[in-house]
Amino acid sequence: MLEVLQESLRKAPIVNRGEYPYFIHPISDGVPSLEPELLDEIAEHMISIAGTDYDRIVSIEAMGIPLATTLSLKTGIPFSIVRKRQYGLEGEVILSQSTGYSKGELYINGVNKGEKVLVVDDVISTGGTLKALLPALEKMGAQITNVIVVISRGDGAIKMRDMGYEINTLVKIDVDQNGVSILEVAGEQQ
Ligand SMILES: O=P(O)(O)OC[C@H]1O[C@H](OP(=O)(O)OP(=O)(O)O)[C@H](O)[C@@H]1O
Ligand code: HPA
Known part of the structure; x- marks a missing residue:
């Protein structure tokens, strides 16, 4: 199961970002090379979990973009990207993101009240990003049908469950x- 993903993770180099050992991988960084076989394997697995009964895919700049694009092409469902840049459009929602190595603002545009949304992202680590994003989407009136993150490291997914959000992850790593x-x-059975 998810053989291409597993194989690529075993090859991932590590760099230090302050105290944080940061793995570098095609899905989380786009380097050294993002292969179509890997995107295809992940998108098919996401569809096997979430189906296609939602109005919009929502993902986060930068590394949610290839995931959302692949899913959108496979399902025919549009996507909106939560950006790190402000546009000042009517209805734009601003939230504060904090990860293990960065802090900043995120800006949501394009999500409409009453829409069913699938949220996808590349990594969950501290959970800081989804902790800010998911309640904000609900406050905008979106109905979150599923949240799928490719790679889980650390206890972010557990913290999110404690907050009442189930995060589906494809692999858990250390x-x-x-x-x-x-x-x-x-x-896979453990
Ligand atoms: O669970 P957390 O600790 O919040 O970490 C997860 C977030 O970190 C990465 O984003 P990053 O801000 O590095 O953006 P990038 O996609 O541009 O690399 C990743 O894409 C997640 O959005
Ligand atoms: O260690 C990491 N690597 C890549 N992306 C990430 N997003 C959170 N942590 C990481």
Whole structure:
């Protein structure tokens, strides 16, 4: 299951971002090369989890974009990208994002009241990003049908569950100076 993803994670190099050991991977960084086989494997798996009964895919700049694009082409469902840049459009919602290595503002445009949305992203780590985004989408009147994140590291997904949000993740990993260890793969017995 998810063989291309697993193989690529085993090769991921680590760099330090302050105290935070940061893995570098095609899905989370777009480098060194994002292969169509990997995007295809992930998008098919996401569709097997979420189906296609939603009005909009929502994802976050930058590395949510290839995921949302692939899903949109496969499902025919449009997507909106939550941006790190302000546009000042009517109805734009501003939220504060905090990750293990950065802080900043995010701006939501294009999500309409009453829409069913699928939220996808590349990584959940501290959970800081989704902790800000999911309540904001609900406040805008969106109905979140599913949240799917490709790679889970740390306890962000557990913290989100404690807040009442179920996050589907495709792989759970551990990261240290030596590299990435795969702890769990969706759909596989441990
Ligand atoms: O669970 P968290 O600790 O919040 O970390 C997860 C977030 O970190 C990364 O985004 P980043 O802000 O690095 O943006 P990028 O996609 O532009 O690399 C990733 O795409 C998630 O959105
Ligand atoms: O270690 C990481 N690598 C890539 N993207 C990330 N987003 C949160 N943590 C990470």
